[in-house]
Amino acid sequence: MSAPGIAVIGGIDTHTDMHQAAVIDSVGRHLDTQSFETTAAGSAQLLVWLRARGDAIAVGMEDAGAYGA
Known part of the structure; x- marks a missing residue:
């Protein structure tokens, strides 16, 4: 895990x-x-998990027009 x-x-x-x-x-x-x-709830957990690893400067999501919508 990275530091903030x-x-x-x-x-x-x-x-x-x-x-x-x-x-x-x-x-x-x-x-x-x-x-x-x-x-x-899963999306909220993902965001907490990502932010705990550092300062998110970008996030890419595959298939944002279907499952990622």
């Missing part, structure tokens, strides 16, 4: 029941990967 103040980038691969999220630091080092349910 570290710039991180999140990526989310969307699916029907679970979303797979990954976070890297600003130089591309993989920091963590985690799955979250596709519910409001």
